[in-house]
Amino acid sequence: MKNNYDKIAGYYDQLSRLVFFKSQVNAQIHQLGYLPKTGRILIVGGGTGWILEEIAKVVPEGLHLVYVEISAKMMEISKERAVAGNIVDFVNLGVEDFSTDRPFDLICTPFLFDNFAEERAAMVFHHLDTMLRKGGLWFHTDFDLTVNMGKTDGRKHDNGTWWKTVFLVLMYRFFKLIANVEASKLINMKPYFDAAGYQVLEQKYYYRKFIQSVVLEKTDQKTWVKSAGR
Numbered sequence: 001m002k003n004n005y006d007k008i009a010g011y012y013d014q015l016s017r018l019v020f021f022k023s024q025v026n027a028q029i030h031q032l033g034y035l036p037k038t039g040r041i042l043i044v045g046g047g048t049g050w051i052l053e054e055i056a057k058v059v060p061e062g063l064h065l066v067y068v069e070i071s072a073k074m075m076e077i078s079k080e081r082a083v084a085g086n087i088v089d090f091v092n093l094g095v096e097d098f099s100t101d102r103p104f105d106l107i108c109t110p111f112l113f114d115n116f117a118e119e120r121a122a123m124v125f126h127h128l129d130t131m132l133r134k135g136g137l138w139f140h141t142d143f144d145l146t147v148n149m150g151k152t153d154g155r156k157h158d159n160g161t162w163w164k165t166v167f168l169v170l171m172y173r174f175f176k177l178i179a180n181v182e183a184s185k186l187i188n189m190k191p192y193f194d195a196a197g198y199q200v201l202e203q204k205y206y207y208r209k210f211i212q213s214v215v216l217e218k219t220d221q222k223t224w225v226k227s228a229g230r
């Protein structure tokens with residue numbers, strides 16, 4: 001099975017903190033300021049489910065969360081989380097096989113798309129887009145290689161991104177061995193959000209701009225609003 005985190009589920013969080021300190025966590029926690037007080041939320045690829053406890057700290061009741069996670073081991077750990085008064089439906093499936101006829105108010109994809117080759121990334125993006133209501137929010141968190149790539153004198157310069165490329169190559173090799181991760185390069189999801197009419201409400205960077213955290217709103221406008229922090 002592709003993208004199977006079962007083998008690493010027991011120590012995934014420790015590994016993440018060891019390598020990225022709390023950058024991956026902070027990038028997701030910051031977005032929680034945009035949580036609605038009530039509503040339906042889809043979380044895809046939430047890993048060990050620590051985000052459920054963080055959500056409960058911000059909004060302790062009134063949310064209906066649907067937690068779609070392909071790894072059975074990750075799901076087992078997630079089910080032990082303290083979710084306060086929120087309702088959580090745990091769905092142990094690949095998101096490709098998940099569907100609903102009730103649209104969501106918010107979709108969270110924390111470090112999900114970096115697992116996918118372009119074809120699956122496109123397919124999953126469009127699938128999720130159909131499940132989000134107009135005006136709904138999307139919390140997208142992932143690695144980013146696009147910042148600092150600038151053209152200053154007509155030629156393309158790599159202003160400090162080389163280490164990120166090397167880092168990613170090593171990560172992909174490791175996760176291919178451990179989790180049979182399908183991807184071998186990072187897909188830039190921005191064109192997908194642009195084309196589908198998403199507008200950036202806030203964009204923040206972590207870990208020397210290797211990690212991006214974006215809050216997007218589904219609108220009819222096909223524009224990409226530049227963030228103040230870039």
Ligand SMILES: C[S@@+](CC[C@H](N)C(=O)[O-])C[C@H]1O[C@@H](n2cnc3c(N)ncnc32)[C@H](O)[C@@H]1O
Nearest residue numbers: 003005045046047069070071074094095110111
């Ligand atoms: C890189 S981990 C990130 C975990 C968590 N979001 C975090 O930041 O700690 C990716 C997670 O996505 C899950 N995943 C991968 N492909 C998936 C799919 N097609 N559908 C649902 N979950 C998936 C994996 O099982 C894994 O738990």
